[in-house]
Amino acid sequence: MSALPGSAEGTAVTGLDSSPVEPAPLDLPPLTEQTALEAAEIIARYPVPRSALLPMLHLVQSVQGYVSPEGVAFCADQLGLTKAEVGAVATFYTMYKRRPTGRHLVSVCTNTLCSVLGGQRIMDALSADLGVHHDETAADGSITLEHAECLAACDYAPVVTVDYEFYDQQDVDSARELVAALRRGEKPLPTRGAPLTDFRGISRQLAGFSQHGDDASAAAAVDNPGEYGPTLVGLRLAEQRRESAPPMPRPSTPAPDTDEPAATVAPTGRTGETPGREAADARVAAADTPAEKAGAAGSHPDAPEPAGRSLADQDDGTETPAGTEPGTSGQGPGKA
Numbered sequence: 480m481s482a483l484p485g486s487a488e489g490t491a492v493t494g495l496d497s498s499p500v501e502p503a504p505l506d507l508p509p510l511t512e513q514t515a516l517e518a519a520e521i522i523a524r525y526p527v528p529r530s531a532l533l534p535m536l537h538l539v540q541s542v543q544g545y546v547s548p549e550g551v552a553f554c555a556d557q558l559g560l561t562k563a564e565v566g567a568v569a570t571f572y573t574m575y576k577r578r579p580t581g582r583h584l585v586s587v588c589t590n591t592l593c594s595v596l597g598g599q600r601i602m603d604a605l606s607a608d609l610g611v612h613h614d615e616t617a618a619d620g621s622i623t624l625e626h627a628e629c630l631a632a633c634d635y636a637p638v639v640t641v642d643y644e645f646y647d648q649q650d651v652d653s654a655r656e657l658v659a660a661l662r663r664g665e666k667p668l669p670t671r672g673a674p675l676t677d678f679r680g681i682s683r684q685l686a687g688f689s690q691h692g693d694d695a696s697a698a699a700a701v702d703n704p705g706e707y708g709p710t711l712v713g714l715r716l717a718e719q720r721r722e723s724a725p726p727m728p729r730p731s732t733p734a735p736d737t738d739e740p741a742a743t744v745a746p747t748g749r750t751g752e753t754p755g756r757e758a759a760d761a762r763v764a765a766a767d768t769p770a771e772k773a774g775a776a777g778s779h780p781d782a783p784e785p786a787g788r789s790l791a792d793q794d795d796g797t798e799t800p801a802g803t804e805p806g807t808s809g810q811g812p813g814k815a
């Protein structure tokens with residue numbers, strides 16, 4: 480969870496003058512003239528300087544390993560923002576670290592699917608091996624361990640990332656060996672994607688600076704394909720069974736924007752029908768297969784609401800969701 484600027488933890492990031500600031504590590508590399516030149520290069524990519532804040536924060540992390548108070552002040556100075564504005568962004572996103580990070584950042588997904596397949600056991604084992612908890616760094620500075628929410632790789636669960644590179648389908652033993660190799664200074668190949676760098680290296684990439692000498696080597700590294708086996712299981716099963724998804728419903732043709740009042744729309748001759756309903760009727764009638772017919776019927780305006788949809792989801796302009804009327808405790812706006 481992100482600390483708010485002004486909280487005991489947040490002040491370490493924002494560096495607000497009136498707040499106690501967590502002292503920076505003695506060996507913290509300074510932000511130099513070179514950093515300022517690279518910041519200027521980032522800023523030049525955007526029409527408005529403040530749009531460069533996110534990659535600028537990654538740039539600071541690539542030099543110092545976290546978003547230090549000095550880094551917050553640097554970004555504010557370069558972008559014409561206040562330190563509070565920079566701190567508000569830096570404390571919102573979990574990829575911006577508020578304490579010095581180890582050489583590698585190991586993230587263990589403990590969200591639902593990974594967790595039921597062993598993600599929490601992996602997290603517990605690594606925590607015990609490293610002697611740290613979430614968002615803490617091992618005493619030798621090698622690893623910062625964190626648990627992560629869904630890493631968008633549920634088909635490869637349980638998933639561990641190192642510096643945001645994927646190590647798929649881990650178990651306790653493989654994850655332990657992975658972390659032991661990292662502590663020995665090795666860089667095991669990720670399961671897919673680009674080769675492993677380190678936390679500062681990936682931060683530099685996220686700031687938009689390639690670690691590769693030319694475009695060809697960058698493409699070769701980044702485009703390293705995985706096998707995608709688990710991702711394609713459903714597709715292959717469907718092929719075996721000769722199944723296919725129903726077609727996506729085609730949007731009805733919008734009425735021409737003529738600024739004419741609605742009453743001038745050509746009469747359809749079908750009392751009570753709107754053009755949208757007529758088009759939906761036509762799609763159902765034209766469907767060739769049962770699957771197509773089901774898809775067209777499902778997108779028909781008269782189709783019953785799927786189970787679980789609430790009244791508030793319906794937006795036909797005639798209903799006010801419960802609790803949103805003026806004078807109630809709801810948060811919604813009152814009707815004009």
Ligand code: FES
Binds near residue numbers: 594629632636637638
């Ligand atoms: S639940 Fe772990 S990647 Fe989605």
